Amino acid sequence: MKKTIRGSLTWLHTWCGLLLGWLLYAIFVTGTASYYKHEITQWAHPELRFTAASRIDALEQGYREVLRAEPDAASIYIVLPDDRSPGLFLGWETPEGAYLTRTVDACTAKVQARDSRAGEFFYRFHFELQLPYPWGRWIACFAAVFMLVALITGIVAHRRFFKDFFTFRPGKPGGRSWLDFHNLAGVIALPFYLMISYTALILFLDMFMPWARLAVEPPAVQTAQMEAGGRTGDSAVSTAPAKPERAEWRPMAEQAEKAWGPGRLRSVYAAGLAAPGGTVSFSPANDDGISVGARAGMTFDAATGVLIPGEAPARGIVTRLHDVLYGLHMIHFAGAFLRSIFFFLGLLGTALVATGLVLWTVKRRPRQEALHGPGRLGFGHALVERLNIAVIAGFPASLATFFWANRLLPLGLENRGDREVTIVFIAWGIAAIHPWVRSIPRAWKEQLWTGGALLCLLPLVDAVTGPYLGRALLEGNRTYLGFLVVVFGLGLMLGYAAHRMGRARRGGKPVTVETA
């Protein structure tokens, strides 16, 4: 430890940042992409088109389609399309207990989207890291705690917080420009980072502080609930009861839409349909305010279609605060304009983590060269430099292969959606090995160029693999084209980074590694 408090906290910032930086980078990249989760999905499911079909008609079609596929569905979940994504999501539980899903078009509910996890892949990776439950969530939890630590120690470590406001001095030697950019990205959007890491902790609250819930709800009840698959009451008993009546959904949906206004109906969940006492619950879109729980849903009796007058759930100050903090993380309330600003802040956070990781190596390089001779690095230092390449340049390039796979894999391929994800991880594996067979500056350049090329060529791949790009151009589908423009722009950014990397290193001695 260091003599002064600032010294100690700077030390903590440096090492905490290094160890968690790679993880935080991946979380930031996928989280930033998740702001456009629905837009990614509409591009990755190009078979589905935006239609003028009314929401209630779409719901009716979807309901009929589920019943056609499974007349005895025990529960049904339908999410309606919105102006960001045209797909109608259908999910249902078979009498055997299997849960099946399908994404179809809103007009006929017959056209099925290709098997792709689409935006959901980025969204899930953001907090589950593609790891089995609950490990991914625990690691993401851990990352959120340490991001908060890194932010607070970073504020202390930054010596001239106010004096250096609006300061960026490009082209300065000795890592000065890197530090300037790291400080700039950190200070300028500090409220955003504090908000996003703190609200992440709130989202995970139940995982690492379960005691409050345990105190209110004895564990025995929870276990029983879990064993019943989350269902309560006698309706879970599956002893082939008489098939209950099913009321039409349309009048219920019309009643809900009348209460909330047109276009606000978001999803429907029907539960316990196999036995008497089933319910159909309608949920509104909670996107007209920050809180995610501002509007309560409406629940109907599945057999009679009569509204079950629910007592308004008690929402104390803590619940309301929780819902607001939750909403701030998810930004369902953000329109296209505010969403683009948040996307930009997400990119800035990504750059903050990336510059921090690079800074660690830039600052230590002279000492390494003094120790091991010019152009030589110790094993530990070289390991960090190589991991930096594999994560900072390699991860975006690997994610780009997801979009290529989405267009290039044969449509009839079995487990197609899973294979898209496998391809991302194969690509990332190659990116992890590549810096070991190339010199460090070359590996940087090659991976950044690869990522840039993969993203910039995506519109071309899209154009030659199907009629979708041409159709989007003809129809003026701004969501579809906007996705490609943003992807192209990100590719240009990677290309620019590759170009700068080449210029900065030109004339420099090739870096070899002494494995000591």
Next chain:
Amino acid sequence: MSLLIFALTGLAVALLALGMERHYKAVFHKAKPGAARRVFKVSGWLLLAASFVIASLDASGVGWVAWIALLAFHGFVVTLAIAYLPRLTR
């Protein structure tokens, strides 16, 4: 309204940056800060306050969220402008 908040916060951030001695000198290629620097500073703070009031008119609270997010956005853009503009105008 969001366009108004966008414009006001952008102007406020730019004026506040120019109101700082270091950036004022760099942008206007001056050795000593003039009286204009004080005008920039004061008007920057006033515009910031005005934009906050306008953002507060949104009862849902989304205005405040947008206000903070926009300050960060403009802060970044203004910093880059200050870093590269003096080179172009020299």
